[in-house]
Amino acid sequence: MSNVIYAKQALPDNTPIIVYNLSITENLNELSTLTFNFDDSVQNKVATLMMSPQTSVMVPETGQTFRLTNVNPTSLGNRRSYQVSAIHIGTDLHDKYVEKRLYNTQSLDDCMKFITDGTSFKYVIHDSFKNYSFSDGFGGDFADSLLMNTLKDDFGFELYFDNLTIHIYKQIGALDQFVFIDGYNASKIAWTEDYSNIRTYIKGLGKQNDNGTYAATAEFKSPNADIWGVKQAATVQDDRFTDGESLLSYIKGQLQDYPIIQYTMERAEFEHGAKFSDVNSIKVGNSGLLKDRLGVDVDTRIVGMTYYPQDPKQTDTLTFGNKLFDYAHNLALQNNAHKVNQNIGESVKQLTADVSSIMNNGIWYIWS
Numbered sequence: 001m002s003n004v005i006y007a008k009q010a011l012p013d014n015t016p017i018i019v020y021n022l023s024i025t026e027n028l029n030e031l032s033t034l035t036f037n038f039d040d041s042v043q044n045k046v047a048t049l050m051m052s053p054q055t056s057v058m059v060p061e062t063g064q065t066f067r068l069t070n071v072n073p074t075s076l077g078n079r080r081s082y083q084v085s086a087i088h089i090g091t092d093l094h095d096k097y098v099e100k101r102l103y104n105t106q107s108l109d110d111c112m113k114f115i116t117d118g119t120s121f122k123y124v125i126h127d128s129f130k131n132y133s134f135s136d137g138f139g140g141d142f143a144d145s146l147l148m149n150t151l152k153d154d155f156g157f158e159l160y161f162d163n164l165t166i167h168i169y170k171q172i173g174a175l176d177q178f179v180f181i182d183g184y185n186a187s188k189i190a191w192t193e194d195y196s197n198i199r200t201y202i203k204g205l206g207k208q209n210d211n212g213t214y215a216a217t218a219e220f221k222s223p224n225a226d227i228w229g230v231k232q233a234a235t236v237q238d239d240r241f242t243d244g245e246s247l248l249s250y251i252k253g254q255l256q257d258y259p260i261i262q263y264t265m266e267r268a269e270f271e272h273g274a275k276f277s278d279v280n281s282i283k284v285g286n287s288g289l290l291k292d293r294l295g296v297d298v299d300t301r302i303v304g305m306t307y308y309p310q311d312p313k314q315t316d317t318l319t320f321g322n323k324l325f326d327y328a329h330n331l332a333l334q335n336n337a338h339k340v341n342q343n344i345g346e347s348v349k350q351l352t353a354d355v356s357s358i359m360n361n362g363i364w365y366i367w368s
Contacts, residue, residue, distance in 0.1 A: 003310035017047040027304040031088040034066040040080045061309035065089040090161035093144040101139035115143040123166040133240045173285025182292040189292045194260040199233035200225035204251035206241035218248035222257035263320035
């Protein structure tokens with residue numbers, strides 16, 4: 001199946017490309033990517049000449065524009081096939097290197113003005129954020145890195161790009177937006193659990209005074225220490241903090257006191273006639289319910305998806321993000337495991353008694 005996208009270079013003209021195998025991958029807080037194929041048919045002759053650096057392509061079904069990153073032509077006898085990869089136009093924010101720095105306490109709006117000044121990018125801050133104090137200054141890096149690696153973590157927001165507009169929220173998406181049941185409108189729900197980095201206790205030190213003492217100190221022991229035991233994280237020292245309450249709030253956010261759990265579905269018929277299509281809202285950031293055939297019932301969140309906007313026969317795939325550790329659920333699992341172990345123990349005892357009785361009474365069975 002083939003469809004059309006539009007290529008554009010520096011000149012203000014759009015060239016249609018007849019493509020196939022087009023897919024888009026989106027991940028939370030990342031730039032989406034695009035892949036597609038096309039052949040050097042008569043209709044695509046101009047398009048083959050446009051496979052060059054800085055060419056952009058627009059997907060009409062989504063309205064989003066992507067910048068070419070890789071082009072792989074392959075000879076197929078009397079014609080050539082092109083396999084193309086592209087990244088969202090938001091990558092153009094990397095074209096600006098921010099040499100200057102902002103110091104002291106700054107608002108998110110001030111920081112966004114600072115990194116987008118002189119570019120074609122606009123931004124919308126949808127929620128309220130507290131100001132942030134930069135002890136070493138803010139700047140000295142590419143604008144996209146400052147946005148996605150510095151501001152995102154310092155102010156604690158999530159973001160997505162709508163072409164050249166950056167949207168900033170405390171959290172993207174909405175609750176209770178989908179229901180997937182294994183064997184009904186989904187298949188092969190699976191998950192992985194990573195216990196390797198669980199920490200349940202942390203100390204924090206604020207600004208250091210001239211005499212070597214600290215203006216603020218804090219420590220926090222997670223309630224999950226009752227489950228995992230006391231596992232100490234590295235002590236945090238940060239000169240931005242001069243009061244214990246702010247420092248305590250900060251170090252709580254640095255502590256991972258739960259396992260990292262990621263869910264996936266191999267196949268999900270959540271659109272194109274699916275039975276739950278009228279209630280399922282499938283967007284990165286949305287939360288909802290997964291239920292498998294073994295009775296596992298999980299509230300989780302979409303953090304990634306690959307979809308095929310031009311081919312309804314292709315099945316879109318989803319990746320679900322970490323589910324925060326649920327103490328009650330874990331305790332229920334432990335109690336259930338304990339009951340199972342007790343039942344197994346009773347069964348073993350009964351089996352041992354039966355075997356002893358048989359041996360003592362001289363009763364032998366021959367199995368054929």
